[in-house]
Amino acid sequence: MSTQSINPTYAPQPVPAAIRTDTVKPPTLQRTLKLHSIVLIGVAYMAPLIVLGTFGVIATASKGATAMSYLLALIVMMFTASSYGRMAGLHPESGSAYTYVGKAISPKLGFLAGWTVLLDYIFLPMVIWLIGASYLGQEFPGVPSWAWIVGFICLTSVLNIVGLQVADKVTFGLMLFQVVVLVSFIYLSIKSIVSGGGSIVSLMPFTGHGSSLTSVLAGSAIAAYSYLGFDAVTTMSEETQNPKRDMPRAIMLVALIGGVVFISAAYFVQLVHPSFIFADASSAGFEIAVSIGGNLFAAVFIGGLCLAQFTSGIAAQASASRLLYAMGRDGVLPRRIFGRLSPRFSTPVLNIVIIGIIGMVALFLNVATSTSFVNFGAFTAFTLVNLSVLVSYAKMSPAERKVSMPGGILRNVIVPLLGAASCFYLLVHLDSNAIILGLSWLAIGIVILLALTRGFRRNPPEMSSQE
Numbered sequence: 330m331s332t333q334s335i336n337p338t339y340a341p342q343p344v345p346a347a348i349r350t351d352t353v354k355p356p357t358l359q360r361t362l363k364l365h366s367i368v369l370i371g372v373a374y375m376a377p378l379i380v381l382g383t384f385g386v387i388a389t390a391s392k393g394a395t396a397m398s399y400l401l402a403l404i405v406m407m408f409t410a411s412s413y414g415r416m417a418g419l420h421p422e423s424g425s426a427y428t429y430v431g432k433a434i435s436p437k438l439g440f441l442a443g444w445t446v447l448l449d450y451i452f453l454p455m456v457i458w459l460i461g462a463s464y465l466g467q468e469f470p471g472v473p474s475w476a477w478i479v480g481f482i483c484l485t486s487v488l489n490i491v492g493l494q495v496a497d498k499v500t501f502g503l504m505l506f507q508v509v510v511l512v513s514f515i516y517l518s519i520k521s522i523v524s525g526g527g528s529i530v531s532l533m534p535f536t537g538h539g540s541s542l543t544s545v546l547a548g549s550a551i552a553a554y555s556y557l558g559f560d561a562v563t564t565m566s567e568e569t570q571n572p573k574r575d576m577p578r579a580i581m582l583v584a585l586i587g588g589v590v591f592i593s594a595a596y597f598v599q600l601v602h603p604s605f606i607f608a609d610a611s612s613a614g615f616e617i618a619v620s621i622g623g624n625l626f627a628a629v630f631i632g633g634l635c636l637a638q639f640t641s642g643i644a645a646q647a648s649a650s651r652l653l654y655a656m657g658r659d660g661v662l663p664r665r666i667f668g669r670l671s672p673r674f675s676t677p678v679l680n681i682v683i684i685g686i687i688g689m690v691a692l693f694l695n696v697a698t699s700t701s702f703v704n705f706g707a708f709t710a711f712t713l714v715n716l717s718v719l720v721s722y723a724k725m726s727p728a729e730r731k732v733s734m735p736g737g738i739l740r741n742v743i744v745p746l747l748g749a750a751s752c753f754y755l756l757v758h759l760d761s762n763a764i765i766l767g768l769s770w771l772a773i774g775i776v777i778l779l780a781l782t783r784g785f786r787r788n789p790p791e792m793s794s795q796e
Contacts, residue, residue, distance in 0.1 A: 356670040358423070358567045358651075359492075364575040367562050369501060371583030374558030374648065376641035378507050378634050380594045381514060382460045383555065385613025387595075388605040391548025394537030395595040398548030403588035405549070405755065406556045408748030409711045410584040411740065412718045414577030417563050419721060419733060421572035424655035425563045425648075426710035433717035433724075436788040437778060440661050442713045443652065444774035448767060449706030450564075450649035453557060454642050455688040456703055458482060460611075461638030467615045468631045482685040485642040489650065489681045492674050503640045510633030515594055517621040518601040527600065534599035550755045554704055555591055559584040560711070561648035564655070650680035661781060661789045705767030708756035715749035 362370075376382075384395060391398045416429040424431075426446045431439020462477035522529055537544070559580045566572040598614075601621060607613040618630040654677040657667025671678040722734055722741040734741050757764075781789045 356672050356675045359675050360568055360570050362565060362569045364579055367565065367569060367575060367579035368582050369504065370565070370644045371558045371562040371579060372586055373504055373640040374561050374644035375555060375583070375587045376457070376637040377587070377590045378511055378637035379555050379641065380591045381598065381614035382464065382634055383551065384595065384598055385607045385610035387548045387551050388599065388613065389607070389610045390544065390551055392537045392540040392544045393533070393599060393603065393605040394535060394540040394545050394548060395599045396534035396592055397537070397545050398552045399591045399595050401545060401549040402552040402556060403592065405748070405751040406553065406559065406584050408744050409715060409752060410559045410580050412715045412745045412748050413560050413563060414580040415718050415734065415741070416714060417566060417576040417580060418573050421566045421576060423564050423567045423651050425560060425652060426714050427652065427656060429717045430713045433721045437782060437785065438713070440778050440781070440789045441771070441774055442710055443656050444777070445771055446706050446710035447652065448770050449557065449703050449710065450561070450652050451684060451687055452703045454645040454649060454684055455690055457638050457642045457645055458688050461635045463611055464615060464631050464634050467612050468628065478688065481639060481642055482688050485639065485646050486681050486685045488643055489647050490674055490676055490678050492676055503636045507633055507637045507640065510630060511590070511594060514618065514630060515597050517626065518597040521601050521621045529600065531600060533603060534596045538605065546755070546758055550704060550759055553707065553755060556584060556587055557703070557707055558587065558644070561644065564648045564651035646681060646684050649684045650677045653677065653680040653683070705756065705759055705763050708752045709767070711752040712749050712756065715745040715752065718745040
């Protein structure tokens with residue numbers, strides 16, 4: 330006799346969710362980010378204090394025309410930010426240039442765009458940790474550089490593994506301190522200029538000392554590194570609550586906020602230190618901090634810069650891990666390694682760890698060289714994303730353009746053309762070592778693409794949204 334006939338109150342017990350495999354869903358990225366969070370992550374990625382961290386390198390390259398280098402870089406970045414915003418609205422998915430170029434032009438070129446921008450996203454956290462270690466080495470010469478780099482890597486990795494909600498809260502607190510330090514630096518610079526009988530109104534930060542268009546462009550090619558962040562937030566589209574609306578807005582806001590901060594800071598710091606000669610260009614900010622505020626302020630400045638590098642490292646590592654995840658999920662990188670999310674944290678843990686391990690390369694590079702490596706990947710991706718807008722616009726009918734790509738010829742043809750031309754120009758004027766490394770990296774990508782496509786006879790695996 331069955332249990333049910335003996336006990337009329339019997340009811341089947343529910344099977345635990347952990348056992349009911351038919352209801353278990355694979356982990357996915359969580360949509361938790363609003364507009365202000367995206368902007369915060371983008372600005373944190375930029376690290377406003379980075380303008381002081383790389384000031385000496387850019388001042389040397391531009392021969393004292395640091396503000397002009399940042400202004401020119403902003404103009405170029407705004408063209409490209411407009412294109413990124415356009416493509417983010419059309420394709421609100423993770424993957425950034427990889428997704429945009431693949432869907433607008435061709436999956437093969439999309440893979441190469443993604444592969445090239447990996448040079449940017451993977452190396453950028455390394456550059457951030459390298460700058461932070463360089464400045465800490467000035468303050469604590471007895472501590473080896475590798476110890477600071479390892480410390481940065483471990484802390485940022487842990488925060489990114491547990492998720493963006495936790496990282497977002499930590500980033501907000503650290504950004505406030507960073508802003509206080511930056512404002513204090515500018516205030517002390519102005520005070521030093523005035524007390525020395527100088528004027529705070531001058532064209533010198535834009536004209537430099539014997540500076541030329543070539544030297545300004547050389548400075549701009551490095552200064553563009555500081556703006557990286559407006560594009561990186563697009564890798565978080567699948568974690569944004571309303572990506573079609575908020576992502577384009579966030580991209581433009583991040584670029585504009587960064588530009589205002591960088592140009593203003595570079596202007597006043599260049600006035601307080603008119604020369605472009607430094608004891609060590611990679612740590613010139615520390616040298617200037619001592620001269621305007623003494624050892625106490627220099628210590629505060631070092632603390633602020635290191636926290637800036639820390640917050641920027643969180644955002645950079647998060648973006649790089651999402652790009653690797655998008656490419657792994659699509660199968661163009663090994664899915665079992667790169668296309669997996671942690672069931673517990675819903676984050677790409679393996680990718681985060683891989684980015685941290687690659688960051689150890691910082692032990693063997695300097696700031697100027699590593700920054701150029703990053704910019705090769707960025708400028709290549711920027712050029713292709715600008716071209717993606719042109720192709721997308723050309724493919725649409727007039728009726729589709731009115732709905733999906735408003736703005737007419739100006740925004741969808743002229744602006745992306747200017748963006749593509751200016752980014753390509755900066756690309757070919759990078760340091761020769763950076764171009765050699767970048768082309769070598771691209772060659773490896775072409776070999777991988779040959780294998781994925783069986784000699785270009787087929788497309789690489791389709792993007793997940795099309796599967």
